[in-house]
Amino acid sequence: xxxxxxxxDVLDGYRFDQAGFCDxxxxxxxxRPANTAEVAQVLRHAYEERIPVVPQGARxxxxxxxxxxxxxxxxxxxxxxxxxxxxxxxxxATVQPGVINSVLSRAVxxxxxxxxPDPGSWEISTIGGNVATNAGGLCCVKYGVTSDFxxxxxxxxxxxxxxxxxxxxxxxxxxYDLARLFTGSxxxxxxxxxxxxxxxxxxxxxxxxxAFFATAGAACAVVSEYVSTxxxxxxxxxxDKPTVDAVxxxxxxxxxxxxxxxxxxxxxxxxxxxxxxxAFAEVARAGGATDVLVASDEAxxxxxxxxxxxxxxxxxxxxxxxxxxxxxxxxRLAEFVEGVAxxxxxxxxxxxxxxxxxxxxMHPNVVxxxxxxDSVRRGQAAFDAIMALGLRLGGTITGEHGVGMLKRDWLxxxxxxxxxxxxxxxxxxxxxxxxxxxxxxxxxx
Amino acid sequence: xxxxxxxxDVLDGYRFDQAGFCDxxxxxxxxRPANTAEVAQVLRHAYEERIPVVPQGARxxxxxxxxxxxxxxxxxxxxxxxxxxxxxxxxxATVQPGVINSVLSRAVxxxxxxxxPDPGSWEISTIGGNVATNAGGLCCVKYGVTSDFxxxxxxxxxxxxxxxxxxxxxxxxxxYDLARLFTGSxxxxxxxxxxxxxxxxxxxxxxxxxAFFATAGAACAVVSEYVSTxxxxxxxxxxDKPTVDAVxxxxxxxxxxxxxxxxxxxxxxxxxxxxxxxAFAEVARAGGATDVLVASDEAxxxxxxxxxxxxxxxxxxxxxxxxxxxxxxxxRLAEFVEGVAxxxxxxxxxxxxxxxxxxxxMHPNVVxxxxxxDSVRRGQAAFDAIMALGLRLGGTITGEHGVGMLKRDWLxxxxxxxxxxxxxxxxxxxxxxxxxxxxxxxxxx
Numbered sequence: 060x061x062x063x064x065x066x067x068d069v070l071d072g073y074r075f076d077q078a079g080f081c082d083x084x085x086x087x088x089x090x091r092p093a094n095t096a097e098v099a100q101v102l103r104h105a106y107e108e109r110i111p112v113v114p115q116g117a118r119x120x121x122x123x124x125x126x127x128x129x130x131x132x133x134x135x136x137x138x139x140x141x142x143x144x145x146x147x148x149x150x151x152a153t154v155q156p157g158v159i160n161s162v163l164s165r166a167v168x169x170x171x172x173x174x175x176p177d178p179g180s181w182e183i184s185t186i187g188g189n190v191a192t193n194a195g196g197l198c199c200v201k202y203g204v205t206s207d208f209x210x211x212x213x214x215x216x217x218x219x220x221x222x223x224x225x226x227x228x229x230x231x232x233x234x235y236d237l238a239r240l241f242t243g244s245x246x247x248x249x250x251x252x253x254x255x256x257x258x259x260x261x262x263x264x265x266x267x268x269x270a271f272f273a274t275a276g277a278a279c280a281v282v283s284e285y286v287s288t289x290x291x292x293x294x295x296x297x298x299d300k301p302t303v304d305a306v307x308x309x310x311x312x313x314x315x316x317x318x319x320x321x322x323x324x325x326x327x328x329x330x331x332x333x334x335x336x337x338a339f340a341e342v343a344r345a346g347g348a349t350d351v352l353v354a355s356d357e358a359x360x361x362x363x364x365x366x367x368x369x370x371x372x373x374x375x376x377x378x379x380x381x382x383x384x385x386x387x388x389x390x391r392l393a394e395f396v397e398g399v400a401x402x403x404x405x406x407x408x409x410x411x412x413x414x415x416x417x418x419x420x421m422h423p424n425v426v427x428x429x430x431x432x433d434s435v436r437r438g439q440a441a442f443d444a445i446m447a448l449g450l451r452l453g454g455t456i457t458g459e460h461g462v463g464m465l466k467r468d469w470l471x472x473x474x475x476x477x478x479x480x481x482x483x484x485x486x487x488x489x490x491x492x493x494x495x496x497x498x499x500x501x502x503x504x
Numbered sequence: 505x506x507x508x509x510x511x512x513d514v515l516d517g518y519r520f521d522q523a524g525f526c527d528x529x530x531x532x533x534x535x536r537p538a539n540t541a542e543v544a545q546v547l548r549h550a551y552e553e554r555i556p557v558v559p560q561g562a563r564x565x566x567x568x569x570x571x572x573x574x575x576x577x578x579x580x581x582x583x584x585x586x587x588x589x590x591x592x593x594x595x596x597a598t599v600q601p602g603v604i605n606s607v608l609s610r611a612v613x614x615x616x617x618x619x620x621p622d623p624g625s626w627e628i629s630t631i632g633g634n635v636a637t638n639a640g641g642l643c644c645v646k647y648g649v650t651s652d653f654x655x656x657x658x659x660x661x662x663x664x665x666x667x668x669x670x671x672x673x674x675x676x677x678x679x680y681d682l683a684r685l686f687t688g689s690x691x692x693x694x695x696x697x698x699x700x701x702x703x704x705x706x707x708x709x710x711x712x713x714x715a716f717f718a719t720a721g722a723a724c725a726v727v728s729e730y731v732s733t734x735x736x737x738x739x740x741x742x743x744d745k746p747t748v749d750a751v752x753x754x755x756x757x758x759x760x761x762x763x764x765x766x767x768x769x770x771x772x773x774x775x776x777x778x779x780x781x782x783a784f785a786e787v788a789r790a791g792g793a794t795d796v797l798v799a800s801d802e803a804x805x806x807x808x809x810x811x812x813x814x815x816x817x818x819x820x821x822x823x824x825x826x827x828x829x830x831x832x833x834x835x836r837l838a839e840f841v842e843g844v845a846x847x848x849x850x851x852x853x854x855x856x857x858x859x860x861x862x863x864x865x866m867h868p869n870v871v872x873x874x875x876x877x878d879s880v881r882r883g884q885a886a887f888d889a890i891m892a893l894g895l896r897l898g899g900t901i902t903g904e905h906g907v908g909m910l911k912r913d914w915l916x917x918x919x920x921x922x923x924x925x926x927x928x929x930x931x932x933x934x935x936x937x938x939x940x941x942x943x944x945x946x947x948x949x
Contacts (some may be wrong), residue, residue: 459679
């Protein structure tokens with residue numbers, strides 16, 4: 060296999076994804092196959108020899124799902140990066156797994172089409188990785204997540220057999236929905252080598268509005284109120300005060316003082332967008348907004364969304380952090396955000412909290428000092444407390460980042476005994492020798 | 505089990521669903537449990553004694569999926585018919601499986617909400633049956649199929665354990681997407697006892713336009729053309745000449761003579777609907793429409809959709825028929841419809857063809873004389889030829905009706921050897937004793 064290396068220096072660069080608090084083992088080799096046949100060759104060998112295989116995209120994941128395992132072959136799909144077809148009539152695109160999300164998104168946009176899933180990592184993450192983790196993003200609130208766009212997959216199974224599953228047609232119920240089962244399975248059931256996604260017609264450029272609130276709870280209440288009007292925002296994001304402070308410290312955007320919660324929304328309904336934003340402004344003011352800014356053109360819209368765009372990089376400057384990813388019913392958002400603030404106080408770690416409010420999907424960022432064992436311990440405790448809070452509010456421990464290594468224990472709590480047992484049965488049906496990303500998502504027996 | 509009967513007269517009324525060409529066995533008993541605990545009791549007993557169990561909703565299916573099997577317990581969910589909750593803030597509804605689709609649809613409409621999946625059977629079929637078959641309908645072209653709305657399921661497993669899977673939140677990636685796997689599995693992996701579906705805000709009442717064409721091919725070409733403009737019709741249906749003739753024979757709606765293809769579209773975008781319909785009229789005329797009628801109000805809209813509504817009942821009067829359900833890429837629709845006409849001529853059986861053109865999902869109705877063995881044989885041959893044609897055009901053998909007994913052989917053709925093997929592994933993981941609707945969808949080894 061000339062696409063395989065055992066050079067320790069090279070291997071070292073492929074050991075980690077971007078998760079905090081996750082260890083990585085020492086792999087035996089890195090395979091960078093150029094096609095499905097080479098992927099199958101790796102799997103056949105690994106199956107025969109019972110060697111663990113860790114599939115990898117761009118390693119931008121946040122849960123350790125792509126982290127190396129001792130003695131494993133790292134199977135990077137980065138060289139399989141071709142857009143195979145964009146079907147402008149049937150509105151589908153067929154790609155190899157290593158295609159970068161933004162490359163696909165721009166290629167289809169050039170043809171007047173739209174691939175909505177837009178994880179924060181979209182400029183660097185791959186479609187294969189997006190499918191393996193069922194990535195979300197800012198557009199989800201209106202357009203859905205990655206799995207809503209997956210039509211057909213080619214998957215190399217644990218023993219090297221090649222499965223095509225799903226279909227290119229708009230509808231189809233011939234057999235079990237295995238394409239969905241592979242989507243979000245984090246490389247534990249098979250290795251995805253080709254993907255056909257659905258596309259939509261391009262939308263209009265969005266307009267933006269921003270509302271400022273004196274309490275985080277008031278901002279969250281407005282989220283439910285606004286969605287209840289029947290409007291479907293193409294983006295509806297929340298930032299709490301610590302997030303706003305981090306952004307302001309990074310770049311002064313002229314946010315007002317004493318803001319405890321910010322909502323940012325967009326509408327991409329073209330001529331109807333100003334009406335959507337006016338309705339948002341009305342609901343926000345009725346809900347106690349201290350100020351509402353509504354963009355009247357694209358340039359202003361870009362300016363208003365800037366604060367949310369900068370949140371990630373601004374928070375990176377706060378130091379090491381654990382990004383959490385809890386999703387709760389929209390109606391429980393205020394309780395969640397207030398609960399996170401209480402957890403932050405209780406454990407003595409900053410936890411700026413922002414996220415996709417329209418979906419109830421929040422990203423509390425637990426900031427800690429990695430040099431201080433007590434701070435690390437308190438950070439971990441806060442992280443756990445946040446997931447417990449999410450479950451208590453009827454939510455899930457992960458809205459879009461996945462389980463990987465980071466949340467295996469919490470997954471068992473969420474699934475319960477029967478759920479865990481069924482997950483193990485499914486895992487064993489696809490991976491009887493336990494070689495596919497073992498120890499990720501589902502623990503072995 | 506006092507909810508169980510062995511009265512042969514009662515059993516006889518539960519042996520068949522509405523599929524043609526499908527036999528049914530003699531069941532040993534009918535169970536009509538009132539709650540999840542009673543369903544679990546049936547399954548535990550069946551598992552222990554290795555008795556086949558056939559779950560049933562309203563038995564409106566068209567593929568024999570609910571037909572009795574010799575010696576089986578028929579497990580009807582019809583008594584579990586309560587709407588448990590409509591959550592107006594989070595836009596979800598939680599129901600027992602026996603709730604009739606139209607009952608739910610009207611209940612949520614009363615609260616300004618919308619449950620889009622609308623199979624032709626929606627006035628009589630159950631949500632449980634809709635989920636078990638992943639039912640489609642006329643709205644799918646814009647809003648998606650049943651599986652796009654399933655959030656959380658309670659499922660009784662083969663051995664009687666009760667699994668909750670999925671979640672009520674808008675997003676979530678904690679573990680495998682088992683809710684999707686159960687959806688469309690036709691009772692072969694578990695028995696669904698509770699369902700939480702997503703709802704949408706109510707839409708505006710639709711407006712309708714109808715276009716008439718001198719050839720079926722021209723009508724089909726306009727489907728792709730219109731969708732390519734980026735408009736998203738809330739309904740886009742096709743009827744060929746034999747369908748139009750059947751409708752006209754049933755009720756004279758004043759359709760013009762020498763029509764070979766009809767397209768019917770709707771837009772529910774309120775103030776923007778007239779603009780959508782004007783765009784449709786323009787594309788239709790450019791594509792050779794001989795006439796286009798555009799409703800200017802709701803009453804006219806109702807009148808124009810009447811023809812499509814009557815197609816089912818009009819075709820029932822033609823005699824026994826096998827309803828096929830092929831879905832092809834939109835761009836291949838003209839070839840498909842022309843191919844069906846050729847198959848009709850070749851085999852000497854009428855095959856009126858109509859369906860959800862916007863999705864490429866067509867329902868050719870093979871009409872035959874059940875008293876004439878040669879006609880039956882020719883009908884079956886035409887039915888098979890239509891599925892072969894669908895596969896040849898990159899389509900699937902079933903867009904929304906399911907596999908059941910009717911299409912087991914064809915499913916194996918569509919899935920291929922590896923696909924069949926993987927289906928069997930999944931089936932065995934969930935149903936190791938082969939008691940859940942055995943012989944449906946996937947054959948045993």
